[in-house]
Amino acid sequence: MPLLDATGAITDRWVRLTDDTPLPRAGAVILSVARLKAEFDQLPSHGLLLFGVEIVPEVRVDTLTPWLQRLDLIAIPFKSFTDGRGFSIARQLRLAGFAGELRAVGPLIADQFAYLKSCGFDTVQLDAATFGRQPSDQWLAALSAFSGLYQRSYGGPLNILAARRAARAKAADVSERAAAE
Numbered sequence: 001m002p003l004l005d006a007t008g009a010i011t012d013r014w015v016r017l018t019d020d021t022p023l024p025r026a027g028a029v030i031l032s033v034a035r036l037k038a039e040f041d042q043l044p045s046h047g048l049l050l051f052g053v054e055i056v057p058e059v060r061v062d063t064l065t066p067w068l069q070r071l072d073l074i075a076i077p078f079k080s081f082t083d084g085r086g087f088s089i090a091r092q093l094r095l096a097g098f099a100g101e102l103r104a105v106g107p108l109i110a111d112q113f114a115y116l117k118s119c120g121f122d123t124v125q126l127d128a129a130t131f132g133r134q135p136s137d138q139w140l141a142a143l144s145a146f147s148g149l150y151q152r153s154y155g156g157p158l159n160i161l162a163a164r165r166a167a168r169a170k171a172a173d174v175s176e177r178a179a180a181e
Contacts, residue, residue, distance in 0.1 A: 002131040003103075004124045006117065006143060009136045012125070014052055014073060023049065030054055030075060036067060043070070054105070057085045061092040068098045075125070078106035087119045094120035110134045110142040117143065 003012040016030045023029065026048040031039075036053050043051060052073030055064070064074070074093060076086040083106075090102050104116050105125045116124060124139070 001128065002126050002136075004113075004126070004136055004139050005122060006140075008140055010123070014050075016054070025049070028052065028072065030073065033059070040067060040070075045070070052101075052103075055089070057083060057089070059089065061089060061096055064093070065096060068093070068096060071098070071100055073101040073103060074098065075103040075105050076121075078104060078108055081107055081109045081112065087115065090116075090119040090121050110139045113139050113143045114145070 001012075003010050014028045014030050015024075017023070017035075019032055019035045023044075028050040030052040031054075033053055033055055036051075043049075050072040051070060052075060053064075053067070053071060054075040054077065057077060057079065064071075076089050078086045086104055086106075090104075093102060101122045102120050103123045103125055104121045107127060107130050108116070108124060109130075113124065
């Protein structure tokens with residue numbers, strides 16, 4: 001399945017493991033939530049093995065809190081491009097302090113790329129059919145189509161409304177200083 005970031009198509013270094021597959025000695029693995037819960041205390045803590053988890057859209061972010069510092073990736077599935085729960089989950093995870101890679105997985109559309117990035121997603125994993133209809137150049141064009149966003153973003157520039165408020169406050173401050181002189 002094709003994987004995109006803000007530069008285009010990239011190689012996926014992560015491997016999804018089934019619950020009965022033994023852990024490798026090194027690499028980057030994606031586990032199920034059930035396996036993560038069952039084996040968390042036994043997972044090696046050395047840097048040779050990176051851990052990710054694929055959650056369900058119905059997950060409560062607070063249930064992931066005990067693992068956030070040890071996880072390097074959280075994959076958030078979207079059942080369809082109209083399923084907005086993943087956007088909220090991503091933002092909540094970033095606000096909870098998750099600093100690893102957030103990956104959107106599913107049949108999303110290029111027009112959503114800027115919104116995915118503003119909510120904290122780093123990568124998007126698409127099915128082959130979706131990528132066939134909208135290759136990476138369309139995703140990159142959609143990402144650069146927006147010079148600003150109205151909603152608050154995670155770790156990005158000020159949104160349009162906040163930038164307007166800041167400009168008004170600066171203008172008012174300049175006016176007050178000029179009047180005082």
